Amino acid sequence: MDTIVKTTARIMFPFILMYGIYITLHGHLTPGGGFPGGVIIATGFALLIIAHKESRVEHTFRQISFIDAKSIAGFGILLLIMFGIFFRLNIIQVEKSLGILGGLTLPSNIFGTIMVATTLVIIVYSIIKE
Amino acid sequence: MGNRAGKAPYKERGMMKKYIPEKKKIVGVLVLALFAFVLAQSLFFIPQFGDLDVGRDVSSYYIDNSLEKTGSANIVNSIVWDFRSYDTLGEETVLFAATIGIVLLVRRRKI
């Protein structure tokens, strides 16, 4: 890709990331949540991957093992849901109105975002690498 | 696993039948016509569009209890991540499975 695309991608990337994080953190109040946020973050990464196909992105990705990150996020979701199960089974009907924090939905949204974003980045990356 | 592709000494029945173009097309058109007929038929029986007055007490429960029981103002989000979180766990597992499948396919070239 030429310089214009590369530069634009580099400039846009933080904003896309920020927008995705915003969508995630506001998921329990406005439309959005784990999946849309994850997709938007993944879009930012996909833009970088496509723009800087061969150069330093690849180098960065080599260092982060995405499978690790994803599985850890998966563990997070699993633990949260198991936590939810145990929590509600044992101490039924605890009032957990945490106001703006959104109870279990906010952490679930964050873990979901990590899961979706890493998955999509892996998928895009591996198909582009073909 | 060796060259299992090798020669295929057996007769091409069964599977092969599906790949004769004309026959396949005819069967396909028939199946599609049946499918379209079934769908058209169903249009007469589904509830009126925009009319939710009967039997949606499950959704009403979600709408009424979302804020105080899950702390989420976005009801869809509270359904996805709290009321029906087991489904979402399954959904994330599907994503995980697809990723592992893709990794399986491309790992020859080391991602």
Added chain:
Amino acid sequence: MGDKIEMFSFYAILILLASAFATAVIGIKREGVAPYIAIASTFTALVLTLLTLRDVIANRIVTMQIGGWLAPYGITVVMDPLSIVITSIVATIGFFAALVSFRFVEERKVEYYTLFSLIMVGILGVLHAGDMFNLFVFIEILSIASYSLVAYHRDKISIEASIKYLIMSSFATGLILLSIAFIYGLTGTLNMADIALKLGTESGLLPIIFGLLLTGFGFKAALVPFHAWKPDAVMGAPAPIGAIFVLASLAGVYAIFRMFFTVFFITNISVYYLIIGLSVATMIVGAILALQQTDILRLLAYASISQVGYIFLAFGIGALHGFGYTAAIFHLINVAIFDSLLFFCAAVLIHGAGSSDMHKISQSVRFSPILGYSFMIGMLAAVGVPLLNGFASKWIIYITTLYVQPLLTIIALLVSVLTLAYGVKAFYIMFLTNSSKKRMRIPITMLVPILILVAACVFLGIYPQLGVQISEFVVKNLANIFYIGKVFGI
């Protein structure tokens, strides 16, 4: 409502899921750990399932509301006798398949065992589901994990089988989702017990919904117009996964049973005639196509299609003659045992020969006679020879069909003869005309499951009362009124 019974088998799903994630995390660095994680987790799942089996025998139905949300609002997982019997079999065979895979799989272990755990998660989730959409989600897990496992070898056969299986199966799951949408439009709920309460009998949508569901689950169970994916998929996948595909078919069979008994509670006799027609086609087509195969995996795949036909024959007869349901459940147990035995024997042979073509196997490797006898016992059980388990259930099928329609008995017997024909053919080619000088020992992790399954075949053949008792226990508790009452905690 009394005290709450913990549903242990549900934690089996979570443990298998956790083991899938753990395999992906740990295995990527140390590949050798992956099989041990899989074996340990499937064994834990087996133990937990047996604990629930004990509870179900005592209490008939065990339910659990996930997250503590009450029945129609949250997701319910339910274990009734039908599902726990199939779950126990699935957990057992899954553990054995993990053992057999230990020596069979030599490369890309991480992906293999991760997907293996996920496919088990899918099957167990389908068996636990008390909610239509949850059933759909777990069917998708099962499907995606199996598409990936079919592509495992990454050669021409695997890739082609995988893409064809994906296209057909995704269409089928789409139909299931469509029917779930119809159900939701009609009743406004997704919980199976709630649907059973709210779904009247009058709506003209019911035949459409049921047709779509039968098509969708028929694909999973490999009934005959929808069977084309199965031989390809089994041939593409590693041999131990063949046994898992048998279990996946049984999950489809289970889903159809569940729709029949719990959700729709069909009493219309013409539906049962439709089932009988499909089953006869399944039996005959499966057996005839199996006769033409020279590839052991394809042969066994068609054989298992034909056996699923027997299950449905007994099931369809059930509406006309009460003992048919018992025969169906009993035959389902037996099919799981002897078909997985055959697939495990095939796995040993393929492991030795590096090919699944029967002629190549006979030329390239020779095992100790134990394997030959095990294969023979599995095949004879599939044929229905006395003193083996297949005989007991097939005998009930013959008797019940004789009461209803003797023509069906003749067809069933004829298909048994065809089964004998291809069994003898496979046995003759692979063991009797074996010209190989290369002798190999059967790896111990493969031998033990095979011997246990042989013992199960012989035991259930000599002492079929046990199987009949289990099946009757299942059939007695099939009426959906218990199920609904338990789900709503009444």
Added chain:
Amino acid sequence: MLAYIASMLLLIIGAYTLVMKDNLIKKIMGLSVFSSGIHIFLISLGYRAGGIPPLLTNLNFNQISAIMVDPLPQALVLTSIVINLSITAFAMAIIVDVYREFGTLNIKKLKSLRG
């Protein structure tokens, strides 16, 4: 009613593409269209005439379930979209391999399996 008819048309178009076209990419596109048809059908099942989105804000805090559209189908569709995305992604990855192994995307030319 129009939404139902539109979703049915999408279903038929998707099924037609899936069954009749030979190109694998087109088949997968048909699958996506088919799924979209189901999704639109589900969403329109949850529509309430004159309903508002299922979001609690200060404006509608006192008004309850009688005026909101049904949120459950939306949640189901959200789940189903992810599942469909996974299937499509995996299918694309495997189609790349099909092309590498066979040199074609025509499903009629894939003939290593038979019998």
